[in-house]
Amino acid sequence: MNKPITMIExxxxxxxxxxxxxxxxxxxxxxxGVNGGVFRATVGLKEAFGIKRVLDTPLAETMIAGLSIGMAxxxxxxxxxxxxxxxxxxxxxxxxxxxxxxxxRTRGRLHCPMVLRAPxxxxxxxxxxxxxxxxxxxxxxxGLRVVIPSSPKRAYGLLLAAIRNPDxxxxxxxxxxxxxNAQTVEDNGEALPLDSCYTLREGADITLVSWxxxxxxxxxxxxxxxxxxxxxxxxxxxxxxxxDHETILASVAKTGRCVIIHExxxxxxxxxxxSATLAERGLLSLLAPVARVTGYDTVMPYYxxxxxxxxxxxxxxxxxxxxxxxx
Amino acid sequence: xxxxxxxxxxxxxxxxxxxxxxxxxxxxxxxxxxLVRYYRNMVLARQLDNKxxxxxxxxxxxxxxxxxxxxxxxVVLGDLMQRDDVLVPYYRNHALQMLRGLSxxxxxxxxxxxERGNASPAMGEDFPNSVPIATQALHAAGVATAIKxxxxxxxxxxxxxxxxxxxxxxxxxxxxxxxxxxxxxFVVNNNQxxxxxxxxxxxxxxxxxxxxxxxxxxxxxxxxxDVIALHESITAALKQAREGKGPSLIEAISYRLSDHTTADDxxxxxxxxxxKAAWEREPIKRLQTFLHQRQWWDELQETAWQKEVSQIIxxxxxxxxxxxxxxxEDLIDYLYAELPDALQEQRQRLIRNAQPGGNHHE
Numbered sequence: 001m002n003k004p005i006t007m008i009e010x011x012x013x014x015x016x017x018x019x020x021x022x023x024x025x026x027x028x029x030x031x032x033g034v035n036g037g038v039f040r041a042t043v044g045l046k047e048a049f050g051i052k053r054v055l056d057t058p059l060a061e062t063m064i065a066g067l068s069i070g071m072a073x074x075x076x077x078x079x080x081x082x083x084x085x086x087x088x089x090x091x092x093x094x095x096x097x098x099x100x101x102x103x104x105r106t107r108g109r110l111h112c113p114m115v116l117r118a119p120x121x122x123x124x125x126x127x128x129x130x131x132x133x134x135x136x137x138x139x140x141x142x143g144l145r146v147v148i149p150s151s152p153k154r155a156y157g158l159l160l161a162a163i164r165n166p167d168x169x170x171x172x173x174x175x176x177x178x179x180x181n182a183q184t185v186e187d188n189g190e191a192l193p194l195d196s197c198y199t200l201r202e203g204a205d206i207t208l209v210s211w212x213x214x215x216x217x218x219x220x221x222x223x224x225x226x227x228x229x230x231x232x233x234x235x236x237x238x239x240x241x242x243x244d245h246e247t248i249l250a251s252v253a254k255t256g257r258c259v260i261i262h263e264x265x266x267x268x269x270x271x272x273x274x275s276a277t278l279a280e281r282g283l284l285s286l287l288a289p290v291a292r293v294t295g296y297d298t299v300m301p302y303y304x305x306x307x308x309x310x311x312x313x314x315x316x317x318x319x320x321x322x323x324x325x326x327x
Numbered sequence: 328x329x330x331x332x333x334x335x336x337x338x339x340x341x342x343x344x345x346x347x348x349x350x351x352x353x354x355x356x357x358x359x360x361x362l363v364r365y366y367r368n369m370v371l372a373r374q375l376d377n378k379x380x381x382x383x384x385x386x387x388x389x390x391x392x393x394x395x396x397x398x399x400x401x402v403v404l405g406d407l408m409q410r411d412d413v414l415v416p417y418y419r420n421h422a423l424q425m426l427r428g429l430s431x432x433x434x435x436x437x438x439x440x441x442e443r444g445n446a447s448p449a450m451g452e453d454f455p456n457s458v459p460i461a462t463q464a465l466h467a468a469g470v471a472t473a474i475k476x477x478x479x480x481x482x483x484x485x486x487x488x489x490x491x492x493x494x495x496x497x498x499x500x501x502x503x504x505x506x507x508x509x510x511x512x513f514v515v516n517n518n519q520x521x522x523x524x525x526x527x528x529x530x531x532x533x534x535x536x537x538x539x540x541x542x543x544x545x546x547x548x549x550x551x552x553d554v555i556a557l558h559e560s561i562t563a564a565l566k567q568a569r570e571g572k573g574p575s576l577i578e579a580i581s582y583r584l585s586d587h588t589t590a591d592d593x594x595x596x597x598x599x600x601x602x603k604a605a606w607e608r609e610p611i612k613r614l615q616t617f618l619h620q621r622q623w624w625d626e627l628q629e630t631a632w633q634k635e636v637s638q639i640i641x642x643x644x645x646x647x648x649x650x651x652x653x654x655x656e657d658l659i660d661y662l663y664a665e666l667p668d669a670l671q672e673q674r675q676r677l678i679r680n681a682q683p684g685g686n687h688h689e
Contacts, residue, residue: 063496066465075473098466
């Protein structure tokens with residue numbers, strides 16, 4: 001039996017495993033080589049695979065994205081690290097205008113099998129610009145997959161899937177839970193499905209939908225509510241584009257009630273898309289309005305006040321209680 | 328105080344504006360083949376350019392970026408790049424793309440609003456036109472990184488305008504190419520205008536080539552209207568790249584004799600006198616005069632070639648006009664390697680709408 005590992009270790013394991021299996025996988029980014037990444041996601045890879053497979057880049061995010069596109073079009077599989085999601089914005093022109101549409105605009109002549117990894121989200125008392133959750137900005141981009149793991153096992157299997165996927169994937173890592181829990185992860189090289197929700201807990205009374213670090217509070221809420229005799233189904237969306245609406249619709253058809261939970265600001269968030277789809281395609285199964293437990297429509301605060309901003313377990317329980325009491 | 332670094336930028340020109348040698352010419356110019364081919368290709372490029380503008384003016388073509396004034400850069404690059412080199416172009420490289428194998432029909436298809444113009448297998452590993460300014464410089468650096476990692480002897484060429492050199496992408500590409508010694512040639516077609524912004528207010532440095540110095544790479548200026556000077560510089564830069572000896576920046580001084588695109592009106596911002604003066608330096612007349620002097624080209628050949636070019640263009644145009652319409656589902660089918668389930672419903676709606684009786688039937 002392997003010893004349990006954390007999510008950050010599982011990410012490292014997946015990178016190592018896939019680099020071993022596929023010589024076209026190249027890791028690049030700021031501080032990913034000799035330093036092993038600021039969160040240590042790439043630790044040991046340079047030693048194991050050499051400087052032609054693990055590239056310490058100059059400090060330029062636009063360059064990292066653009067370079068990855070050129071490498072991917074040549075048949076390599078770049079896995080680039082953007083050190084924090086707060087620094088990802090210079091890459092957006094390359095993601096939107098090139099990575100996500102290269103296959104489309106060349107009618108398949110070229111394609112872009114690249115992964116951009118970025119730690120995201122709050123709750124680790126980080127400096128300014130290190131705690132945002134801006135996944136919705138990326139979930140809106142046709143041609144781009146946005147994938148978020150919420151456990152060591154899923155981080156391992158989903159990262160393998162992201163690297164093997166022939167299209168660009170933004171792999172967002174909820175850094176608050178990088179080292180929170182350890183799980184036994186078998187290094188079996190098996191990828192997990194993308195474009196698919198994961199039902200983490202089955203239940204009959206209400207559907208809780210979330211992703212990333214908030215899965216922790218969502219599962220805690222489900223546990224506490226179970227003590228009150230309330231049975232929650234918990235769905236981890238995992239792939240925010242394209243979304244597996246079918247799993248959510250099927251769950252809500254069963255429970256009739258839905259609460260969506262995320263750290264990102266509320267307006268135009270991915271929860272709005274899920275909520276709208278429930279209205280379009282699941283209205284008649286709904287016994288109560290869809291509720292959302294989210295960050296506020298304001299700037300992600302510097303760490304002194306981040307606990308005021310981030311939703312917590314009590315917020316989720318309140319929303320569930322209100323949704324169940326609706327009549 | 329000690330000088331710890333000093334650099335200089337060279338400018339090379341072999342033919343005067345009136346086609347007279349300004350210095351001893353390289354040996355290869357003793358034979359007519361290459362220079363006559365350059366001339367013929369430039370004539371083709373210009374006549375094609377005129378034709379596409381005419382098509383645009385009569386509503387048969389979309390907004391088009393003319394290459395008028397860039398013919399020399401295009402045909403020399405087209406000649407010297409090898410098949411297995413990679414071109415990462417901007418949107419003013421269509422003659423170069425054709426010299427690399429893109430059919431006229433597919434090129435027209437692109438400017439006629441159809442992505443299939445980017446799909447031609449004849450384009451090999453070349454990138455499609457980059458419309459977002461300077462982004463292609465980074466893709467070229469990425470392609471060059473792949474080539475370097477694999478230890479291949481191939482060169483990557485990317486072209487941009489003078490305006491693009493103001494963008495971070497360009498500078499970030501130079502920087503990484505310098506530090507990793509990538510096999511890439513950055514060609515700046517400095518045609519003096521970025522839409523309405525002249526070179527004088529684009530950058531405070533006296534040359535754009537010197538931006539290479541900050542990245543630790545070789546930079547030089549060359550007369551972009553002089554095929555001999557271009558041939559020399561580009562040959563050296565490609566050789567250097569293929570031999571793994573690092574990147575180069577070539578600033579080719581040209582002049583945009585056209586509007587920025589067919590949607591632009593340059594009379595709003597630049598003087599007729601300046602344009603008239605620029606026509607005195609243009610590349611085709613200059614080489615024609617030189618070829619006449621050498622008796623390698625005469626009026627009879629000129630008339631015959633012009634006629635042949637018209638026929639080539641007409642054939643390409645006929646092929647273009649006969650291309651069947653794209654299936655509407657192409658709009659969704661090429662987004663991902665496999666269509667995600669979430670897009671199935673939208674795909675069906677798209678097809679339904681395009682059918683007879685549908686809201687979008689044409």
